[in-house]
Amino acid sequence: MATPNHDHHSIADLEAVRRRLAVASIRMTTAAESGHPSTCLSCSHIVTALYFAGLMHYDPARPDMPDRDRFVLSKGHAAPILYAALAEAGILPWDELMDLRTIGSRLEGHPNMRRVPMVEASTGSLGQGLSIGVGMALAGRLAASDRRTFVLLGDGELDEGQVWEAAMAGAKYALDSLVAVVDRNGYQQMGDADAVMPTGPLAAKWQAFGWRTLEVDGHDWPEVLGSLRAARERKGRPTVIVARTRKGFGVSQILADPGNKFHGVPLKPAEAEIAIAEIDAAPYPTEAI
């Protein structure tokens, strides 16, 4: 189980963690002069909730504990926020984060499971994570383990046919320990996701594929926490959470850019300072969990 100091019990606490992860993602990519900060920001609530609200069971002291819940970052280009979460959890040293993408560092541009503890899958070629999640959930069943498998996908990533092959397999095997989360930020590399390749109506599609489907505002703490809590419940079939998000959440420089020029583009040092100040200055949400 997650140690108590990794289970935050107020939204204000969680928001403080989220901001640390968001700021770290910006600082890391700015220092590396490459990477995908906007991709990290859109999933910052989801990643924070999974690791730090008791919604994923793991023990930072035992990253290879067999019954830990699994998290697969299928949209592997969000690696910086995964590394930041592992630092916040005490699995990686904070200092190391600034080595992102430098020669000799295990913190590669995309996650490498052979080099970093609790990176459960090596990703970076989009479209493969949900299939890996299906396999992990099947393995969990064979091991008679109650562990859950969470897979975070990009909305552009859903263009890959393999995602839908995995969706069918997950439904066929009634994998109710498997949870997919779609970071529906509306953008992919070449711009507006619906212009590049319309994937909607998304919820209806997942439902037709046999998945329990929840739609939430991916930046609303109660909705994110509530949906993940609901998704942990085993209901005889896999669950997908379609989270409406904003690519570059919290950073107006990025949000103001309708052309999505910021995909895969780090902020310049001066821009990063403005972005970080903006994140720090944003009012805290007040609801209690």
Add this chain to the structure above:
Amino acid sequence: MNLGAAIGLPLGEPTRNAFGEALRDLGAAYPNLVVVDGDVGNSTRTEVFAQAFPERFFQVGIAESNMVSVAAGLAAGGHIAVTASFAAFLTCNAYDQIRMGVGFTGANVKLVGSHAGISIGDDGPSQMGIEDMALMSSIPGMIVLCPADAAAARKLTALMVAHDGPVYMRTGRPKVPTIYPADVDLAIGRAQVVRAGTDATVIACGIMVSAALEAAHALAAEGIDVRVLDMHTVKPLDVAAVEAAAHETGAIVTAEEHLLDGGLGSAVARAVARYAPCPMGFVGVDNTYAESGKPGDVLAKYGLTWQAIADEVRRLKGHGRGGTEPPRGL
């Protein structure tokens, strides 16, 4: 990264840029030229064509297998279908679609893999195409091209489009040294002698051609006169040029930004073994994935440098370090 710096070669455009611009220019000459993208047109530079000819550009999203088969369908309708993605995603993800829809059918599809090799650096191994030439060489009838600089990329793009049948060309992300004049005349299947020499030959492709020239320059100072061949067509290989190199210089080193397995070195070794046995050396990615880092750091750590080429030549010539020790890949 300071490719070509040791001999003062000026840096030119990345080969992916030259490809994109050439494709746009060819769009006017070939009204049946169409392009299919998989959400990476701003990386591969097919977006330059898209801006000029939006009605002949098709965006199928992040779906490489679909993308290749769609291109095959367009080719079946009489089009010259160019489709591009990162070399890794294009050749690995869509391999069976290439095998069936392009190779087996002999379709007029041009596959272009950008971000080839390890010189992309920062993004790391999942984005690096280090097996693309091996995979594409294993498609019967496929032509496999690897331009050394921007002028070569422009010329090879034109030759690729003019050729009737399956072609694969790899392009790179970084700026590369200028080796050729803008109007260089290359031919598919004909090696280009970029430096004459009599003591050993370096057969290279892509960014390793400039590294080979740097190595040759350094070796000249040691009294070793090195011939450098740009083997921009890895398949079909210019066997006559290999044979001549073996007979006339007696030692061959290959250099490629690709795995040693199944790429340029393997192809040259087969020709050498069959027609003109001579000592050989190999520079390439040796049975490993690379890692993230600045391009120059990654190339240095994984041994893709002019110094590594020079060491291989010295080893074959019995000079300097290396002696009798076989290269690691064997």
